[in-house]
Amino acid sequence: MRITRDHNLILIEDYRKIENVNVCIQCEEHGSKLEMYCKVHEKAICIACFPTKHKDCSDAIIPLAEAAKNAKTSTTLTDLEHTINEILVNIQKCLNDREAATEKIEIQEKIIKKRIFDTRETINKHLDDLERKLLNELTTIHTSCKSKYGTIQNQLNEMEKEIKRLQEQTSQLKRFAPDIQVFLSTHQMNKEIHDEVKSITKALSSVRNYNIEIEIHQGITSLLKDVVYFAGVKVDESTINCPFKDSKNRSSPNTSTNWTASTNQKIYS
Numbered sequence: 001m002r003i004t005r006d007h008n009l010i011l012i013e014d015y016r017k018i019e020n021v022n023v024c025i026q027c028e029e030h031g032s033k034l035e036m037y038c039k040v041h042e043k044a045i046c047i048a049c050f051p052t053k054h055k056d057c058s059d060a061i062i063p064l065a066e067a068a069k070n071a072k073t074s075t076t077l078t079d080l081e082h083t084i085n086e087i088l089v090n091i092q093k094c095l096n097d098r099e100a101a102t103e104k105i106e107i108q109e110k111i112i113k114k115r116i117f118d119t120r121e122t123i124n125k126h127l128d129d130l131e132r133k134l135l136n137e138l139t140t141i142h143t144s145c146k147s148k149y150g151t152i153q154n155q156l157n158e159m160e161k162e163i164k165r166l167q168e169q170t171s172q173l174k175r176f177a178p179d180i181q182v183f184l185s186t187h188q189m190n191k192e193i194h195d196e197v198k199s200i201t202k203a204l205s206s207v208r209n210y211n212i213e214i215e216i217h218q219g220i221t222s223l224l225k226d227v228v229y230f231a232g233v234k235v236d237e238s239t240i241n242c243p244f245k246d247s248k249n250r251s252s253p254n255t256s257t258n259w260t261a262s263t264n265q266k267i268y269s
Contacts, residue, residue, distance in 0.1 A: 037067035097240060116231065138212070145210040152207050159200050166193060 025034055032046035039060040044067075045053075054061060071077060166189050173182050 035064050036061050037064045039067075094240075101240075112233070119231075138214075141212060145212065148208070148210075152203060155200060155203050159196050162196055163193065 026032065027034055027046035027049060030046050030048040032048050034044040034046055036045050036047070036050065037043070038045055038054050038057050039062065040057045041054065044064055045061075050061065169185070170189060173185050177185070
């Protein structure tokens with residue numbers, strides 16, 4: 001008896017190339033060795049499978065060795081190789097599609113960031129302009145009010161000096177002047193004082209007190225109170241077109257057809 005009668009010998013180097021290929025030679029249902037092949041169901045079967053599931057396929061049952069004859073040059077293997085190559089091509093297409101999609105959202109992120117920055121810059125510039133205008137207006141109003149206060153203060157200061165002068169003269173007249181001179185001076189000074197009081201009273205009648213306040217524009221108040229996010233970032237989701245086909249050239253049930261919007265999401269920030 002030859003040891004190699006039921007065995008095919010291969011080099012160790014060649015065996016190592018296929019040792020990790022998982023090939024089941026036993027029936028998963030019955031645990032028996034797969035010895036036959038059903039051409040109807042295109043499936044390797046064991047002896048126990050025949051009476052239970054393949055009794056109507058007796059004319060199509062052949063030995064597994066016969067079915068496997070010339071397997072390396074069979075159409076089935078060629079179709080398998082073609083299917084594998086086609087799947088790899090499709091996977092590469094999908095990878096390229098995902099890379100392109102990733103690059104696209106990277107660009108979109110940069111565009112959105114720039115738009116946010118530009119919008120913020122525009123808002124800042126507008127607020128700076130409004131602030132500058134408001135401060136100039138405040139300075140003008142403050143200067144005007146202060147000037148009006150200063151005018152009456154100057155008049156009061158001048159009157160104070162004049163009254164103090166008359167006070168000093170009255171004191172000197174009382175000490176050193178004769179009665180006639182005191183008498184005449186008293187009447188004259190009373191008239192001067194009366195004229196001064198009349199003049200300052202008239203000036204004071206037009207004097208106003210000013211209370212400077214600020215009223216924030218309703219739009220600014222609304223911005224601080226009602227605007228709770230800077231902008232809404234919307235995500236449009238859609239299906240992708242990455243078709244896969246099985247060995248019988250039929251579209252996979254999970255194949256997507258083309259880009260169609262499916263859901264919209266908004267993220268507020």
